[in-house]
Amino acid sequence: MVTIAERLDAAYARIATAAKKCNRDEKDITLIAVSKKKPLEDILAAFDHGHREFAESYVQEGVEKVQALNDHKTIVWHFIGPIQSNKTKAIAEHFHWVQSVDREKIARRLNEQRPTNMKPLNILIQVNIDNDDNKSGCSVAQLPQLAELVDNSRQLHLRGLMAIPAKTDSFDAQLQSFEKLKACFDKLQTQYPQLDTLSMGMSADVDAAIAAGSTMVRVGTAIFGERS
Numbered sequence: 001m002v003t004i005a006e007r008l009d010a011a012y013a014r015i016a017t018a019a020k021k022c023n024r025d026e027k028d029i030t031l032i033a034v035s036k037k038k039p040l041e042d043i044l045a046a047f048d049h050g051h052r053e054f055a056e057s058y059v060q061e062g063v064e065k066v067q068a069l070n071d072h073k074t075i076v077w078h079f080i081g082p083i084q085s086n087k088t089k090a091i092a093e094h095f096h097w098v099q100s101v102d103r104e105k106i107a108r109r110l111n112e113q114r115p116t117n118m119k120p121l122n123i124l125i126q127v128n129i130d131n132d133d134n135k136s137g138c139s140v141a142q143l144p145q146l147a148e149l150v151d152n153s154r155q156l157h158l159r160g161l162m163a164i165p166a167k168t169d170s171f172d173a174q175l176q177s178f179e180k181l182k183a184c185f186d187k188l189q190t191q192y193p194q195l196d197t198l199s200m201g202m203s204a205d206v207d208a209a210i211a212a213g214s215t216m217v218r219v220g221t222a223i224f225g226e227r228s
């Protein structure tokens with residue numbers, strides 16, 4: 001049986017290989033282990049192997065895990081799922097990053113509900129880069145206004161962009177979507193030079209994402225196995 005530690009090593013190696021291919025430094029790409037629908041013991045297996053960055057997609061499940069692992073102070077928790085406005089408080093109180101901010105109402109509520117004794121919440125704006133009706137994310141046209149709101153929010157720290165492109169097995173098609181997001185990121189960065197995070201790439205498209213300039217990949221299946 002392949003262990004989580006071995007799969008994690010394989011994921012790091014895959015990032016290193018993809019980075020090398022396009023003359024990038026692997027250290028500029030952070031691996032987020034997506035642990036949604038996986039038990040605490042799987043997270044602990046990755047933790048014991050030295051991994052510290054984890055992501056969850058469902059509020060209740062994610063909050064339960066953050067609380068259960070509260071004594072593991074070095075874990076960095078990312079929220080990456082769709083956000084209903086009645087769930088923003090729980091997210092603001094428990095996570096370090098929110099990668100799926102896609103509208104002003106959510107940004108406002110996260111800012112109001114982030115406890116003032118905690119560091120500002122790191123925010124990525126999710127962009128619906130392929131205008132896919134089934135995907136969340138703001139449109140490219142809505143991006144400037146939403147970025148301005150987040151940037152002006154005291155309890156939020158605008159860090160960059162996230163996207164989940166339309167599913168395809170073609171490397172070139174994947175690359176094309178990721179390059180669109182990279183172009184949005186570069187443009188936004190001229191206005192907000194502090195932007196340092198471009199979250200794109202999952203188990204099936206990590207290589208194309210890295211070729212297009214990703215600085216953060218979110219990998220679930222390739223580390224923890226298929227989800228039921």
Ligand SMILES: *Cc1c(COP(=O)(O)O)cnc(C)c1O
Pocket residue numbers: 034036057080081164202203204218219220221222
């Ligand atoms: C589930 C999920 C992932 C991980 O997907 P895998 O294909 O299992 O690697 C990454 N990003 C988001 C936003 C997700 O919801």
